[in-house]
Amino acid sequence: MTKTIKRKFIFTSAFVFLSITTILFLNHFASQKIKLFKNVELNVSQIQSAMLMQRRNEKDFIIRLDLKYQEKFDNNFEILTKRVTTLMTLAAEADLNSELVDSMQNAFNNYKASFHKFVETHKQLGLHKTDGLYGALRAAVHRAEQEILSLEDSTLRAQMLQLRRNEKDFMLRDDPKYLVKFQNNIEKFRALLSASDHAADHKKAIATHIDDYKSKFENFVAKKDELGLDSRSGLRGTMRAEVHEAEALLEQISTQLNDVVASQVGNLATFQNLIAAVGLILGLIIIAMLSWLSFVVLKPIKDMSKTMVDAAHNSDLCARIQFNRADELGKMGAAFNEMLSRFQESIKQVSQTASELYQESQTIASNATLACDGVNQQQLNTDQVATALSQMSISIQNVAKNTNEAANSALVAQKESEDGSHLVQRASDSIMALSKSIVGASSCIQKVEQNTDQIGSVLSVIREIAEQTNLLALNAAIESARAGEQGRGFAVVADEVRTLAGRTQTATMEIQNMIEALQSGTRESVERMIESDRLSQVSVDEISKSRDALAKIVNAITLITDMSAQISSATEEQGAAAEEINTNVVEINNAALSTTAFSRKVGDASATLTQLATALNGLTQTFRV
Template sequence: MNLINNIRIKNRILILVSIPVVVALFFAVLRFQQANQTLTNIEKLDAVQEYLSKVSPLISAIYQERLMSKFYIGPGEKSDIGLEFKSQFEQSQRATEKPLRNYQNFIADKNKFKGFPKLLEDIKDIEETILLYKKAQKIAQRKMRFEIDSGTGEKTAVLAVMNSIVSKLISSSQQVVLLSASNKQLSLLTNSYQSLSNAQNYLMLLIGNVYEVTAVKLSLTTYANISRQVGQEMVHLDNFANFAPESILQFYQKELGKHPSFKEAQDIYEKIRRVQPDTIGEKFDGNKNDWLATGDQLVNAYNKVVDNVIQEIESTKSDILARSKNAVTQTISVIVALIAVLVIVSYKIIVSINTPLKQMINDFAALAESKDMTLRTQINGNNELTSVAAAFNSLIESFEQTLLSVRQKMLQMDEITHKVSGSMGDSIQLIDSQKTATDSISVAINQMTATIYEVAKMSAATSEIVKRANELSVTGEKDAHCSKKTMDALFAELASTSDLINDLNQEASQISNIVQVIKGISEQTNLLALNAAIEAARAGEMGRGFAVVADEVRELSKRTHDSTDLIQGQIEMLTKGASNALSKMELLQANGSEAVTIVQRSSEAFVTIKQELEQITDMANQIAVASEEQTNVADEINQRVHEIKDESDRISQQGRETQKDTEDLKKHETALKLDIEKFHF
């Protein structure tokens, strides 16, 4: 396909037109070769047919000579039988000389038979037999049936030699029949000749045998030969009738088939075949002279029919040869005329295709050079090339409309590109602002997370202190119970009571200190919760959950502060009671019941302190949990803020790349505009 695409259109047309020319020329040459081959074959057969015209008279002459030789020789040289045929015998030998000479002269040039090796082989064999035939003629002239060569001891029988040469001549004519098979007419004619020649051969044998039975006697061998030869003659005549054309059959019926002598001969054959067996060995009842006359008439009739067949063969051969020559001439004329017509038609076709193609190529070149989209090609006619031209004009018109549309769309796109470029600049500024705000939020979240960690840390410390205070309150409660148990012994052990009261004052002071620490922690927690609320407010929507936690922490801090105030009041009452107990130690005995009451109150106060401390512990645990949750929320917020920051960075980068692509697009638009301006429309 690539090879075809590289061939010019003109050359393709030449190739396309040359194909039918070559094909037509091929078939024309093929027909010419066939006609020429037929002519060559006929010309070759001409020599073969001429051979038939030479061999046929020779066969007829030898037939007659063989018959006369048989009559003349008779029993042999010592017998007077046959002497009456001497003149006829000599005449038959003289009659054979001319056709034999003509035959030998004809076959002398062997080159004409080079194409027919089997016939040439038969001719060479016949030439050798002719030498024996001439020798046999000399032997027959001496009225001898055979002769033995004294030197070689070779026996030469006259009739055997004549039968041999007749057989070989007929065999050679059979080769003519085979060689003529390529042409139906000649094949039928040569086959009819062959059959007629064979029938004549058997006729000549029958003449001799019938003469023998009428002149001498009817032997069993002669009887058998006559019966066989009559059958063979009729078979060959039937074959002749099958092969011969109608005109020859009519001539045959006129000269031989309906001739009285033919009917007489058939009657004699029939009488001989019907003889009684007891008559074998006797002379047949018939006139030998009449039979010889009948035989002469039959021979003359056969010769006429054979001559007619030979003439018909010659005429048919000449006619076929003339037709073959005429066919060759006509074929050559047809080839020349066909080539001329095809060349003229091809030239017209090439011009009709090449001229519009050249015009279209010139129009295309002009369009490529001028870029004038208003250019149109003009090709007249109603064919594929005009359709191509119309399609080209339609395409150029479409290109023109498309370029107009492209230029309009390009202007619109240029305006849109400038708007997009401006919008991208504003977007980048907004993205940068968002990035700055995200950075601030990230810093605030980090600070809030640090504050939450501090709150969690203080909540843990508060929980530990509250645990210690709870342990001390439990100890105080136990001590109060011990004081109650030992009040009964207070009167006996006043000295030890004073120490116990001092211990109680010390423990109350420690509890007061612890309460002061808890109060400070509560105030610090309240302050931290306030700061956390402020930071949550700064975080906006993201810090709303954190603000709720900060409010809960502040509420817990307030409750812790209130509880420490209550504990402080209880501790102050406890301290005051202990001071009064110490100052009124002297009145302890007198006021023992009052001291018991005070101790009971102290025990109840320790129970209350224990309960309050447990509440403080629960609150501290809640603060720790809330702080942990707040830490998780803060970490998640911080992670999301960082993700927002990363997304903002990517959006900013994409915005800058988009802005760069927009600038490149503006450059391409400018270049495209310059390219479109090159076209005229």
């Protein structure tokens, strides 16, 4: 296998990577171990703190007898249990004795059970002076005291006070000797009661209360004994033993942890020293490998650089790199030698081509001069054609403009004619409607005239009735005058009737005069309505003739508009064609200009090409081929 530079670098990089990875892994392993031991130590400390909180809750309950401390005890116990569970997991990872943790957990569970039993027993005993056995004891002694006070016996009262003293001494000191004293004083009380001269029923009642008091106190003492009269007896002693057991187990775990940590940390220190030594050795190896690699690579590169600099400085295409290698540097040297060989052949060909290029550039310059003269003549002719086309295009545009203006004027006239036709049509419709209204009004007025005639007939009847009434009233007056005094009232009525008849005749005459005037005005209105109807018919006929004339004007204007549009379209097409021809001529002219410029550029380029060929030939002479 060929040992190339790439393989050497890959091998060196892989060795460096593996070395660094190994050192990092070993350091990580050591740091994780130390972190684990610190976590175990922290967890043990937290368990100790939680256990102290449990003891504090226990003491608070014993002192204050408040159930809230039982709740706090349970909450702290949950925290303690979680930390013990965590310790069990960490102990397994740290190779500690898990049986000690299990035993400690059992001790804590027993401690919790004993505390709950202690609380329940205290509830039975009485958390307050009115609860449980304590409340029953107080009630019993109060009943006995009330009965004794009712007898007003100082001896029994003194003995009763002695019993209460024994009771309080026991409650204060938790000493069983006060129970014995209490029992002895009970017997003395019974003897004093028997020797007294009180009534039998009072003695019996007091004896019953005293027996009840004695029973309640003995039950109270028994329950206190169950709780524990001191810190080492009863439930208090049990809790104390269990918590001390847990403390001892926790201390063993702590001691074992310290031993393991001391052992492991010592090993870890040695291990870390070993890691440092291995790292130092690997570092020296890496430095040696890099030094060797730099020597293997840099020396050939330096030799190649010297050869290349000499070849560039002397423009020597005959120079070659003189070493044989199978790696990348050898391939680079061979490629450089091949490149110089190709450059050498290329320079020879370039020198030959430069001579040929010089001759061809002279020929191109002559042809470019002839082409430039021909293009100048073509440009002159196209300028004349373009001028003539421009003038023709302007004339066509003027014709198209005038035609468009005429077409626009025709369109305006057509619109005005159509508007006039519409106005004439609306006037004709209005006059026809007016004629119909006049005819209707004439009919209505004729009906009014007929009605006035009928009213005149009715007035004639009313006038005749008034005349007859007047005659009748006159006859009545005559008859009343004949009747003398008896007909005087009737004569007054007849006179009033004559007066009314006269007024009726007068009103009838006035109405008749008004009706005659109304009939005269009505006849005149009918005649004028008929004349207006005749004139409106004449106006309608004249408007119809005007509408027909306007229609002919509109048709003529439409024809003019269509013809103007055709003329405008034709002139636009001619203008477009002329414009297109003009554009093509301009393009030809521009092409001629471009050709002229190109011919000049070709001439310039041929001159430049001649100069370049001369310069290129000079450059090729600088190389050693």
